[in-house]
Amino acid sequence: MEKNSFKTDYRIIYGDTDRLGIVYHANHFRFFEIGRTEFFRNLNITYKEIEDKKIFMPVAEAGCKYINPIHYDDLIIIETSIDTEYKKGLAFLYEIISEDKKTIHAKGFTKHAFINAEHKVIRPPEFIKNLKRDLFH
Amino acid sequence: MEKNSFKTDYRIIYGDTDRLGIVYHANHFRFFEIGRTEFFRNLNITYKEIEDKKIFMPVAEAGCKYINPIHYDDLIIIETSIDTEYKKGLAFLYEIISEDKKTIHAKGFTKHAFINAEHKVIRPPEFIKNLKRDLFH
Amino acid sequence: MEKNSFKTDYRIIYGDTDRLGIVYHANHFRFFEIGRTEFFRNLNITYKEIEDKKIFMPVAEAGCKYINPIHYDDLIIIETSIDTEYKKGLAFLYEIISEDKKTIHAKGFTKHAFINAEHKVIRPPEFIKNLKRDLFH
Amino acid sequence: MEKNSFKTDYRIIYGDTDRLGIVYHANHFRFFEIGRTEFFRNLNITYKEIEDKKIFMPVAEAGCKYINPIHYDDLIIIETSIDTEYKKGLAFLYEIISEDKKTIHAKGFTKHAFINAEHKVIRPPEFIKNLKRDLFH
Numbered sequence: 001m002e003k004n005s006f007k008t009d010y011r012i013i014y015g016d017t018d019r020l021g022i023v024y025h026a027n028h029f030r031f032f033e034i035g036r037t038e039f040f041r042n043l044n045i046t047y048k049e050i051e052d053k054k055i056f057m058p059v060a061e062a063g064c065k066y067i068n069p070i071h072y073d074d075l076i077i078i079e080t081s082i083d084t085e086y087k088k089g090l091a092f093l094y095e096i097i098s099e100d101k102k103t104i105h106a107k108g109f110t111k112h113a114f115i116n117a118e119h120k121v122i123r124p125p126e127f128i129k130n131l132k133r134d135l136f137h
Numbered sequence: 138m139e140k141n142s143f144k145t146d147y148r149i150i151y152g153d154t155d156r157l158g159i160v161y162h163a164n165h166f167r168f169f170e171i172g173r174t175e176f177f178r179n180l181n182i183t184y185k186e187i188e189d190k191k192i193f194m195p196v197a198e199a200g201c202k203y204i205n206p207i208h209y210d211d212l213i214i215i216e217t218s219i220d221t222e223y224k225k226g227l228a229f230l231y232e233i234i235s236e237d238k239k240t241i242h243a244k245g246f247t248k249h250a251f252i253n254a255e256h257k258v259i260r261p262p263e264f265i266k267n268l269k270r271d272l273f274h
Numbered sequence: 275m276e277k278n279s280f281k282t283d284y285r286i287i288y289g290d291t292d293r294l295g296i297v298y299h300a301n302h303f304r305f306f307e308i309g310r311t312e313f314f315r316n317l318n319i320t321y322k323e324i325e326d327k328k329i330f331m332p333v334a335e336a337g338c339k340y341i342n343p344i345h346y347d348d349l350i351i352i353e354t355s356i357d358t359e360y361k362k363g364l365a366f367l368y369e370i371i372s373e374d375k376k377t378i379h380a381k382g383f384t385k386h387a388f389i390n391a392e393h394k395v396i397r398p399p400e401f402i403k404n405l406k407r408d409l410f411h
Numbered sequence: 412m413e414k415n416s417f418k419t420d421y422r423i424i425y426g427d428t429d430r431l432g433i434v435y436h437a438n439h440f441r442f443f444e445i446g447r448t449e450f451f452r453n454l455n456i457t458y459k460e461i462e463d464k465k466i467f468m469p470v471a472e473a474g475c476k477y478i479n480p481i482h483y484d485d486l487i488i489i490e491t492s493i494d495t496e497y498k499k500g501l502a503f504l505y506e507i508i509s510e511d512k513k514t515i516h517a518k519g520f521t522k523h524a525f526i527n528a529e530h531k532v533i534r535p536p537e538f539i540k541n542l543k544r545d546l547f548h
Contacts (some may be wrong), residue, residue: 013448015298015441019291019346025196026166026289030426033163037424037484048484058164063200069256071457072293073448105165110162112241147430150311152304152435156483163426167289174287174347185347209430210311211323297522299470300444332438337474343530363457384436393480 004135005081008038009040009099012074017125022069028106029062032094035080036110042080057090057112057127064108068098075099083109084136089124141272142218145175146236149182151213158258159206165233165243166199171233172217176229180268189256196250201245212236226261227251235245278409279355282312283373286348296343302380303336306368309354310384311365312364329399331364333388338382349373357383358410363398364388415546416492419449420510423485433480439517440473443505446491447521452504454542465528466536467502475519486510494520495547500535501525 010031018024027057036094040047070076083091090112096105147168155161175182207213213233220228227249235244251259284305298313298356314321344350350370357365364386388396422443426509429435451458481487487507494502501523507516525533
């Protein structure tokens, strides 16, 4: 199961915050992107390499629960895993936690479509099926 | 029911797009913010005035389904309404549609908490209850 | 001279601000983009049409002086003009002023390169020369 | 002189790019912020600690020359130094270079004002004077 979860971190800058003094809610989805990019890299697949094969994975659905605010200069940990219960394609789950791991800041998900260079929807490619199989068996 | 829905528009700039040539998914939540701000303004309440009373409404949960991509220079229409089925507090529903109204780009929601100047959670203020009552009866 | 300057407006959202309660300095360059896009549209040229001819105008240099802070919910006016003293290519000048025109928020500029679809630098296209000639003579 | 320059890195995400396939020009100023924040941290001063003393350093002027485009998934190096020729206050210089150090992506600067909690301009605080003295003598 170790392989199914990957942690990376990110330091909050002024540009991530809003006038309430906390991270603007849309930016959590940027952090999720950092999480899934590093998740792939950790498996020795870069998202860029996937795209070099003319397979793109735009976000088809995304959601986030904001549990505890994130503040300026916080070092957050983004924990990314594949949603094993999602059968129709590829979905990721995310948790943003504090540096000391005592606070859960947010939980979220993204579901992805697969499209080709002409932006047509295609079936999940083999390597994604293999990836899910390898991670869970 | 007319009063429960408000439309505003926004022109997509380069800064909203990503290398796929479409609007980056996190930015839809910015558009939703534009929608609910103008929803309030249309009711002669500005969100800024609410905050002057030391009532803040951070986003507690948000989600979006990306149905059709939004491209550079598109003029999008953001239609905002209050979710009448959400009883626990205040929630908004959003639809992003094309200028010619033929394409639904995205559907989303936000649920809001109410906090005071010390960032403590408070009960929904009277004016929100009145607002919901006025809009639906 | 009228033709050389164009005004457009933009309403500041939460997502534009930072924890100091003012607009984050990088976002002024987004506003400048809104300004020059609408400058072109006002001349019945859309930037998108230019790109359809496979001419792209990336920013080669940009700068901004931050004179007075911009706050949440401010309606700003972005005034865009072509820098007539810049001979080497195309440069824009911007002023961001308050709705009541009493406050200058910022002054800035962008200088643009011209590139083709292969991202090679090209000479300024004819229509840009014509544009500059028509605006100033 | 070693002390006057500090390098940190950042990995480009989709959210940083635009439809030209390169990093949107406004985002370089976010990278500069990352640079100067880590510059201070390296001197055992966090920008957050400065603010805890109710001293804020908003950007008064900023500029950037875009020399070579930055692409998706690039790991950039942000090199930050204090501009020793700027006598009136505090100014930083930045270079964004490629991971292999062979490409200069951009050069920029920021000049900073000092303000107090009431947003009034104040003189540069002692620790800044000491910092500049310590770094250069």
